[in-house]
Amino acid sequence: xxxxxxxxxxxxxxxxxxxxxxxxxxxxxxxxxxxxxxxxxxxxxxxxxxxxxxxxxxxxxxxxxxxxxxxxxxxxxxxxxxxxxxxxxxxxxxxxxxxxxxxxxxxxxxxxxxxxxxxxxxxxxxxxxxxxxxxxxxxxxxxxxxxxxxxxxxxxxxxxxxxxxxxxxxxxxxxxxxxxxxxxxxxxxxxxxxxxxxxxxxxxxxxxxxxxxxxxxxxxxxxxxxxxxxxxxxxxxxxxxxxxxxxxxxxxxxxxxxxxxxx
Numbered sequence: 078x079x080x081x082x083x084x085x086x087x088x089x090x091x092x093x094x095x096x097x098x099x100x101x102x103x104x105x106x107x108x109x110x111x112x113x114x115x116x117x118x119x120x121x122x123x124x125x126x127x128x129x130x131x132x133x134x135x136x137x138x139x140x141x142x143x144x145x146x147x148x149x150x151x152x153x154x155x156x157x158x159x160x161x162x163x164x165x166x167x168x169x170x171x172x173x174x175x176x177x178x179x180x181x182x183x184x185x186x187x188x189x190x191x192x193x194x195x196x197x198x199x200x201x202x203x204x205x206x207x208x209x210x211x212x213x214x215x216x217x218x219x220x221x222x223x224x225x226x227x228x229x230x231x232x233x234x235x236x237x238x239x240x241x242x243x244x245x246x247x248x249x250x251x252x253x254x255x256x257x258x259x260x261x262x263x264x265x266x267x268x269x270x271x272x273x274x275x276x277x278x279x280x281x282x283x284x285x286x287x288x289x290x291x292x293x294x295x296x297x298x299x300x301x302x303x304x305x306x307x308x309x310x311x312x313x314x315x316x317x318x319x320x321x322x323x324x325x326x327x328x329x330x331x332x333x334x335x336x337x338x339x340x
Contacts, residue, residue, distance in 0.1 A: 226296025241288025
């Protein structure tokens with residue numbers, strides 16, 4: 078059972094936004110997809126499009142590539158437990174997740190995509206960026222490693238997939254689009270400020286935080302981290318979620334993962 082400290086409500090500050098929201102820390106992630114096509118006018122330039130069959134095929138290939146590198150992170154706390162997601166980023170057993178997923182952990186266990194459970198050690202945290210690096214022993218047969226993409230190449234409107242463990246339902250895949258880029262999002266007093274955050278229209282559910290935001294080339298381009306709460310109703314605001322860009326993950330990796338063969 079997830080402990081009562083899994084969710085924390087704090088105000089959100091979005092630089093450049095006029096809509097004020099409150100955010101919720103999540104051991105939760107992205108779900109849902111809004112896909113709309115604009116009507117063409119005679120004078121309009123028609124954007125390249127994919128047929129439904131082609132898009133399905135692409136998405137299925139991406140899932141097959143990335144899903145084995147997505148893990149569930151189970152944390153034992155002094156007053157309960159917490160659940161999140163993670164991504165294998167190095168064949169030597171290194172995994173990235175959100176710092177708030179493992180904060181205060183007495184013990185950490187990782188479940189791989191094949192159901193194997195491994196104890197994990199916390200090798201480093203970057204609280205300012207809400208990122209943490211875990212390490213597990215490499216099982217016989219090795220590990221599937223995700224490819225970190227270049228988050229600066231993302232475009233607004235680009236389709237993305239999210240892989241994680243919403244509500245503890247393991248290996249769940251959802252889809253959506255990139256809603257905006259280069260957001261600066263404050264996690265509130267004492268919390269991190271995420272620079273160049275990726276905004277997505279996907280909803281956020283318990284269990285996906287620390288998982289993978291993936292482009293249709295199969296690259297992990299972000300780490301889903303938080304969602305917005307509508308202060309009027311104190312409920313999640315549909316379509317307003319944020320992920321830490323993969324380029325920031327690469328920078329943090331150099332601090333806590335020794336150089337060497339690990340791709």
